[in-house]
Amino acid sequence: MLRAEGLTVTFRVPGGTVRAVSDANFTVRPGRCLALVGESGCGKSVLAHALLGLLPGNATVSGAAWLEGDGEPVELLSAPPAVLAGRVRGRRIGLIPQSPATHLTPVRTARAQLTEALRELGSAQRADDLVLRYGLRPADLDRYPHELSGGMAQRVANAMALAGDPWLVLADEPTSGLDRPLVEKAMGTLRELCDEGRAVLLITHDLRAAEQVADDIAVMYASRLVEQGPAARVFARPRHPYTAGLLAAQPDREFAPIPGLPPELTRLPEGCAFRPRCPRADDACAAPPAFGGGVACHHPLETADA
């Protein structure tokens, strides 16, 4: 499994520090999908990139992220770059990147890029066989990235992420730009990966997609995980007012957006970062809320099984 403890990422920027991930604790288990949800800019992609050693030079990372139970345990945050490149990325952890079309090199065909990925992994699989599994025709591989539709680029990205048979798959917004039928297809593919015994960390702001596939939910707000729990419980009985707000904002629910905007990550408040937008906030919220009972909130919503 993957076990993150106190995972924290900051960026040095001119005139200050961006706090992109604050003290994240979570576990991703084999056969299960954990969906990490939250508004744009809250730190989801940075969290995923930290696990893979893909952060730029102005980043500082602390905490620990243990990859264990499939081969030799590795602490990802302190592992040397050569270990991450040679033994982890693509082999034990596959990344389906946010906006796959832009992730592919524009000047080479999908086939050239997939074949190279397979060669680097020392894989005996053939590109044609791999893409058939993801619903592409081999002829599609002879296209350049700009000739692929969003859905096709997504499937090429899936094939590349899974070429090395990774145990854990990080899927960063795999549904952005896809229409509903393709979203459902993509979620079905992630579910199959779990059913094969892999673990999936799905990053999304599409709660409907998360509901379709996730076993567990982690809700992120302004760099912090503010609520975690089994998906069925979180969707039916959210405890954090932010989670309740996200759900109420869904088109198939009240369709009522949360008023206000998230704070800037260069100027996070001392206490609860959701305080200025929260209907339940009071003076107690000026102090940082501790995480307990699946939620980091001074005034969690009452639930039957709390």
Ligand SMILES: Nc1ncnc2c1ncn2[C@@H]1O[C@H](COP(=O)(O)OP(=O)(O)OP(=O)(O)O)[C@@H](O)[C@H]1O
């Ligand atoms: N290299 C960097 N230097 C400074 N700040 C950065 C850097 N990379 C990311 N950030 C900041 O970190 C924060 C989190 O970004 P991140 O991409 O993780 O958000 P996200 O939750 O994935 O959002 P989205 O849903 O839009 O993809 C943002 O405020 C972003 O501006």
Ligand code: NI
């Ligand atoms: Ni992102």
